[in-house]
Amino acid sequence: MRPYRVKCFLMKYIPKIARIPRPEDGLRAMVERAPQAEALAASWIERVRPLAIRLYTLRRRIATVAVTLLAASLFVHVMFGANGMVVYKQKRAAYEALRKQIIQVQQENDRYTQQIQGLKSDQKSIEKEAREQLGYAKPGEYVYVPPVPAKPAAPANHSAKK
16 A cells, blocks of 8 residues: 555655756747847847937047046045045144153253252252241341131122122
8 A cells, every 4th residue: 555655655755856958948949039129129229329329429538527526426435535635634633742841841850850950959049938938037037928818708799680
């Protein structure tokens, strides 16, 4: 009983398997369709020929426009791109500002270094700092300390406040 079912199963699906075409069949089909392909190509050539002729006559203008657009896009990219001239000038100005700031800080640092060296070695500068910051005085001298300004009193009339 089983072999019969296998045969039925095989017989059922075998006719649906496509046979492998031979190369001659493909050539024959191509030869049969050649006139249709030639007619289609001729109709396309007739449709495209005026456009091709027009493009051929305008080829210099088209090339000029293409080169102009390319040059304009390159100009825009160079001027305003991520690393363009505008950004370059901004970074250059920031660089110059930082350079000036570095020079000022170095000058200030040099001034402080000189002041430190003076305080380490010069007796007059030590005396000057002691008098100014600590309020020291030599015997027989008087130190004048200006009074601290008093805070102004709040106005009695509140009409000035808004």
